[in-house]
Amino acid sequence: MGRILGRVEYGACEPNRFFIHDDTSGWSISPLFADPAAAWEAYDRGEGQALRDAVPKRSTLVTVIRKVLAHGRAFDANGEIYREPSFGLATEDRLLYPLSSGYEESRYSFLRAGGVLHVAEEVDGGFSGNYDRPLCAERWNWSKDDERVAFEDLFNQPLDLCPQCVAALIAQRG
Known part of the structure; x- marks a missing residue:
């Protein structure tokens, strides 16, 4: 299986972090390291579980x-x-989204x-097509005033996110 290095860029707010990406499956392993060499050392000790054990999950600031x-x-x-860069979400110690480089995961x-x-x-609305539902809600009635915002529009900016959405995201992905 082909493993390559990945980098999470926070913009001006934090230093970059690094992760291991399984290019064969198309999925990234979520723990983030301050040093790429430390990521490879942990991976070489025992792959995915060793990466998770090396970086305790502590941060909840999304x-x-x-x-x-990288190419290798x-x-x-x-x-x-x-490949092309993508925008998504992370904490200081976990990549939250996107984990997949394919189409297997839900779109956030x-x-x-x-x-x-x-x-x-993004959820399937049946005959009504797809719509966006907050992670904090089981059901959602779309309003004409609701506005979809792309991640790249808020890159390098402080976020004031719904705390219930953050908790749900971290529980699902962290």
């Missing part, structure tokens, strides 16, 4: 990130990356509703 992948075990000095975005910024998941 930030918009830019996710990029390290990033080139010239800045070349593998932000949903501003009633002045509150929610983390929303």
